[in-house]
Amino acid sequence: MSRRTPTRADVATQEWTGPSRHYDIVKEGVIALVVVSLLTVGLAILFGSPDEPSLTFKGWATSAPDNFYATTVAELAGTSESAGYGPPYNSAADGLAVGPLNPQQWFGVTHAVDPPNDFVITPLRAQQAPPSAGAALKLWDTATSEQQTTWATNYDTAITAAEGDLTHVADGQYGPVPALALALTDMASAGSLDGILMAQGNFYQTDYTKQILFMGDGSYLDDAATAAHLQGNTWGMMNETGSYPGQAWLWLYSVWYQIPQTNSDGTWLTDHADPGIFYVMMILTLLLLLVPFIPGVRSIPKWIPIHRLIWRDYYRGQRTS
Amino acid sequence: MKTAETRPAEVDEATDRMWTSRLRRLWLAKLPPDKLLPDRQPAYVASWIYVFGVLSIAAFLVILATGLVLAFAGPAWYHSSSAGHLTNSLHFWGTQLFLMFMVIHLWGKFWMAAWRGRRALTWVTGVIAFVASIGTAFTGYLAQSNFDSQWISFEAKDGLNTVGVGAFFNVTNYGQMLLIHACLMPLVVGFLVVWHVLLVRRRGIVPPLEAFSNDVPDVVKPTEDARS
Numbered sequence: 001m002s003r004r005t006p007t008r009a010d011v012a013t014q015e016w017t018g019p020s021r022h023y024d025i026v027k028e029g030v031i032a033l034v035v036v037s038l039l040t041v042g043l044a045i046l047f048g049s050p051d052e053p054s055l056t057f058k059g060w061a062t063s064a065p066d067n068f069y070a071t072t073v074a075e076l077a078g079t080s081e082s083a084g085y086g087p088p089y090n091s092a093a094d095g096l097a098v099g100p101l102n103p104q105q106w107f108g109v110t111h112a113v114d115p116p117n118d119f120v121i122t123p124l125r126a127q128q129a130p131p132s133a134g135a136a137l138k139l140w141d142t143a144t145s146e147q148q149t150t151w152a153t154n155y156d157t158a159i160t161a162a163e164g165d166l167t168h169v170a171d172g173q174y175g176p177v178p179a180l181a182l183a184l185t186d187m188a189s190a191g192s193l194d195g196i197l198m199a200q201g202n203f204y205q206t207d208y209t210k211q212i213l214f215m216g217d218g219s220y221l222d223d224a225a226t227a228a229h230l231q232g233n234t235w236g237m238m239n240e241t242g243s244y245p246g247q248a249w250l251w252l253y254s255v256w257y258q259i260p261q262t263n264s265d266g267t268w269l270t271d272h273a274d275p276g277i278f279y280v281m282m283i284l285t286l287l288l289l290l291v292p293f294i295p296g297v298r299s300i301p302k303w304i305p306i307h308r309l310i311w312r313d314y315y316r317g318q319r320t321s
Numbered sequence: 322m323k324t325a326e327t328r329p330a331e332v333d334e335a336t337d338r339m340w341t342s343r344l345r346r347l348w349l350a351k352l353p354p355d356k357l358l359p360d361r362q363p364a365y366v367a368s369w370i371y372v373f374g375v376l377s378i379a380a381f382l383v384i385l386a387t388g389l390v391l392a393f394a395g396p397a398w399y400h401s402s403s404a405g406h407l408t409n410s411l412h413f414w415g416t417q418l419f420l421m422f423m424v425i426h427l428w429g430k431f432w433m434a435a436w437r438g439r440r441a442l443t444w445v446t447g448v449i450a451f452v453a454s455i456g457t458a459f460t461g462y463l464a465q466s467n468f469d470s471q472w473i474s475f476e477a478k479d480g481l482n483t484v485g486v487g488a489f490f491n492v493t494n495y496g497q498m499l500l501i502h503a504c505l506m507p508l509v510v511g512f513l514v515v516w517h518v519l520l521v522r523r524r525g526i527v528p529p530l531e532a533f534s535n536d537v538p539d540v541v542k543p544t545e546d547a548r549s
Binding site (some may be wrong): 011022025026028044047050051095148208232236241279289302310 | 335410
């Protein structure tokens with residue numbers, strides 16, 4: 001029975017019994033903490049941190065009243081992005097499938113959002129409405145859902161045909177929809193919609209799903225993000241407001257949104273960019289996790305001798321010994 | 322009741338069987354005090370790259386301390402108070418440094434092939450800690466309650482919804498994001514960092530690639546290896 005011959009690999013496996021030196025890890029840790037604390041204080045005092053105030057419905061309705069008005073009509077007509085989103089907010093769409101996989105449907109509607117009622121009708125009912133709005137609400141309530149949809153869709157189509165210019169919308173059978181949209185715009189301009197949407201019938205509230213969806217249906221939030229260079233195709237995933245480093249660690253995730261194939265309107269890859277890039281990043285993360293077990297990849301450090309720089313004293317010692 | 326008649330040998334045997342004693346013996350066998358807090362390191366541990374591990378831990382402690390102050394003061398404090406804004410800035414820059422140090426540490430360990438010699442779990446816990454740290458930073462950005470939070474939550478929801486994650490991780494739910502950021506993620510990252518460090522202490526610092534056997538008496542030199 002022959003004795004097993006030790007190999008180079010065993011050097012890493014065995015307890016190190018070669019040359020050693022004093023190394024005070026506690027002192028090193030304390031010095032590191034002091035240095036990092038001072039560095040953090042210096043950076044914080046010199047540069048501060050980003051804190052751009054949040055957008056409000058009041059700001060939207062006062063700075064872009066026509067867009068707010070048109071978005072309100074789209075919510076009533078069911079043509080907004082939120083209204084046609086699908087799970088987890090509603091059942092209006094199937095969600096994005098990649099091949100046979102459609103995980104967006106797996107858990108169904110978990111955060112129910114009903115744009116016409118949640119964004120428009122319920123807030124209008126929550127306040128002491130002016131007579132015109134009160135009458136419009138009464139007419140809306142007494143109509144069938146088909147009639148409601150017809151009014152709202154007709155008006156939404158007319159606004160779209162007028163390219164959002166409310167002064168050029170053709171006359172038509174719109175029922176109480178113009179009055180409802182005007183009442184909500186007035187309500188938002190006065191600042192009361194922000195509070196009513198936040199409270200949603202409760203004293204405490206910490207879920208802003210409905211507000212974010214409603215605000216995202218218009219152009220106000222999108223325009224502000226464009227102005228701040230926060231769109232996905234301008235590295236928005238890793239940028240943040242002002243001249244701050246943002247989430248630079250998301251650079252690889254962000255890279256995929258810069259390539260033309262995920263950036264062109266109407267292409268399959270662009271439409272499926274979100275799930276596709278998510279899956280790619282999950283696979284890359286898994287590969288990073290499994291580097292020690294992947295033949296070839298785990299040998300890269302041997303082929304590219306950066307370790308010769310890291311341990312240059314050790315290798316220099318080897319040459320002289 | 323046999324306590325009064327128990328003989329010393331039986332006492333020792335009973336003590337040996339105790340879960341507490343077993344755990345203590347296991348701990349001391351795997352990680353004796355001189356391994357946990359060594360005063361010497363192999364001579365090859367002599368590069369600036371080694372500093373980035375401890376710098377990451379230091380930055381993590383800065384984040385924990387400043388995050389604790391922010392938590393006690395409440396999530397709206399830093400919007401309206403200069404002291405709050407400074408604390409938030411410390412938290413912000415602590416995070417930037419933490420992730421930067423971690424990335425450098427990770428790259429350093431990659432080029433050192435630091436998973437060699439039964440150290441794969443050390444690599445794995447490090448990568449998971451890095452990914453968890455990104456998740457922590459992400460929930461922190463969502464919990465800022467400012468324009469950045471609004472936009473990030475609006476954009477991020479689509480990617481997460483399309484893969485089903487949005488059903489139980491709702492980025493537009495401020496309360497959920499704040500709780501995950503402040504209560505859950507520090508525990509997750511803290512646990513992973515402690516685990517990672519204990520593994521490093523247990524296995525020791527990985528020796529240089531192609532380390533020659535003359536450093537370790539029990540290992541034959543490559544040339545001798547070839548002759549045998």
